[in-house]
Amino acid sequence: MNEHSAHIPGQRPPSAAEAERTPLFTRTDEALGEFALRPVDPAADAALLHGWVTHPKAVFWLMQDCDLAAVEQEFTRIAADPFHDAFLGLHNGTPAFLMERYDPAHRELVGVHTAEPGDVGMHFLTAPAAAPLHGFTRVVLTTVMEMLFDDPATRRVVVEPDTRNTAVQALNKAVGFEVLRTVSLPAKDACLSTCTRDQFLATRGDHR
Template sequence: MSDKNSAPEILFSRTDPALGEFAVRALDPLKDSELLHSWVTHPKASFWMMQDATLPDVEREYMGIAAAEHHDAYIGLHNGRPAFLMERYDPAHVELVGLYDPQPGDVGMHFLTAPSDTPVHGFTRAVITTVMAMLFEDPATARVVVEPDVHNKAVHALNEAVGFEIVRQIAKPEKDAYLSTCTREQYLAAIGVTTR
C-alpha cells in the first residue's frame, strides 16, 4: 500500500551537465491546478492560449487530458522543484486530425516552462531536450510532431536546436502553425550523438 503523502513517482530523469537534474512525473489535475494556473495565465505563456483561464478552467482542461485516451500531461522538475509542463499526444487523434498524414510511431508534444524572474541561460533548451529524451526513450516513438504558432520565434529556434524541421504552414482553428517534425536520428544528430 502506498503512502498518500509520498512523493509522486518519477517517470523519467536526466542530468544536464550544466544545469543539474531534470525529471518528469505525472500531472495531478487537482493537486497541480493552482500551480498550473499561475503558469498558463502568465503573460510569458501567451502562446499557450489560456491567458484568461480561471482556476476551474485549468482543472477542467487537465482533468479532460487525464481522462483522454490519446493525451497525457506531466509536470517537469528541475532539481526537485516544479519547473515545466509537458504534454504528449497522438497526433492522429488529437491536435492534427485531418491536417497531416500520420505515420506509425508519431508522437505530438507541447511544453511550457514556468515563468521566472531570474532566467537561467540554457534552461529552456535543457527542458526541451529533457522532453525529447523522454519521448524517444519509448522505442515505439519514431518521430515527434509539433505545431507551434508561426509567430512563436523563440520556440522555432528551440525546435531547430533539437532537430526539428518545418514541413509546412498549416491553418488550425485557433492559430496558424508550422507543422514540424523530428525523427530520432535528427534529434540524436542535433544533440551530438552519433549513430552507426
Template sequence: MTAETPDTADIRIRPLDPLKDAELIHPWVTDAKASYWLMQGFKLQDVEREYMAIAANPHHDAFIGTVDGAPAFLMERYDPARAELVGLYEAEPGDVGMHFLVAPTDTPVHGFTRTVITAVMRELFADPATARVVVEPDVRNKAVHALNEAVGFVPEREIQKPEKKALLSFCTRAQFEAAVGAAA
C-alpha cells in the first residue's frame, strides 16, 4: 500500500486461526499503542488462550485483515446481546459488536487506519442482517472516538464494564453510508 493511495489497497479479511495466528498478533496486542486491548504483559500462550476462547464462543469471532497481501489488522465481531455488552444496554435485532486493531508499524501511512475501519465496517454491513454496529471503546481513547465518528458512529453514553469505563456508540448502515459517501 502506498502513502498516496490508501483507498485503492487490496484489503481482505479472513478468519483468525488461534494456533497459527497467535504468534503474528502477539506483538500487535501487547504493543504499547494497543494498551486499550488490555493484553500488556501477555505471553504468547496467553494470547493463544484468549483467541481459543473467542473461537470456542458461538457469539464472538476474530479475523485477520491483510492489505496488499500483508497481515495488517485484527478485527473482532460479536453479538452484543450475548457477549461483551450483556445487560449494559438494550440490544436490538441486527446489532453487531466490533473491535479492530491496526498492527504497529515503523512507517505509518496517512489515512491507513481510517481505510482499515472503513473496510471493517463494509465487511460488517455486507451481511444484510446487520442493522447497526455497536462499539464500546475506553472513554480515554480519543483517537478511536475520532475514527468512529469519521465512519458514522454516534456516541450514546458512557457505561461501566468490568475492565473499563466505555463510550457506547452506534452506527447504522445509513449513518455509515452518509459518512463515507458510498454504499456499504
C-alpha cells in the first residue's frame, strides 16, 4: 500500500525536513510487523549509514574504508542525482535497511545493459544485527520489490550483484529474479539479473 501524507485543514503543512522523513511506502508483514521506506536525509542519516556500509557484512557495497564525511558526501551526491535515489528502511519504526533505486539507462549499467522502458535498477542492504530475525532479509527484499512495483511505470527490476555474493543471488532468485549473464563492471564482475512484475507476483502467489 502506498501511503501519502495529507494536509489537514487548520494544520500547517510539513516542512521540507519533515517531508523527507515521511514514509513514502508502508506495508505490514504478518510475522514481522511494519516495514516502511523514506528518503535518506544525507546529513541526519550519515552517522547511521556509515556504521552500516563500513560493517564487514557490507563488503560488497565497496565502502569499507569510507569515513563519515565520505558517506555523507556520497548520499548527498545521490540526493542531487536525477537518476539515483536512496531510501532508509524502517522496521516497526526503527531504521533497519537501506535501498537505492537508479535508472539503468543512465547509471551503473550504461554500456553493458540495454535498458528497456520501465526498467528500474536496485540495491539493498540490511543493517547489522546482534540477533538477526529469521526470514528478515527476505521480507526486506519483498518490501523493496513491492515499493518498486507500486509505481505502475515499473515493468522490470534490474540488479547486478557481485558474482561472489551467493547469498543475495539466492534471495534474488527466491523473489523471481533470473540471471541473464555475467557482466564486467568497473569494480566487480556481476550477475546481471532481472525480475518482471509477473515473475515477482508468481513468487508471492498473487496475480493481481
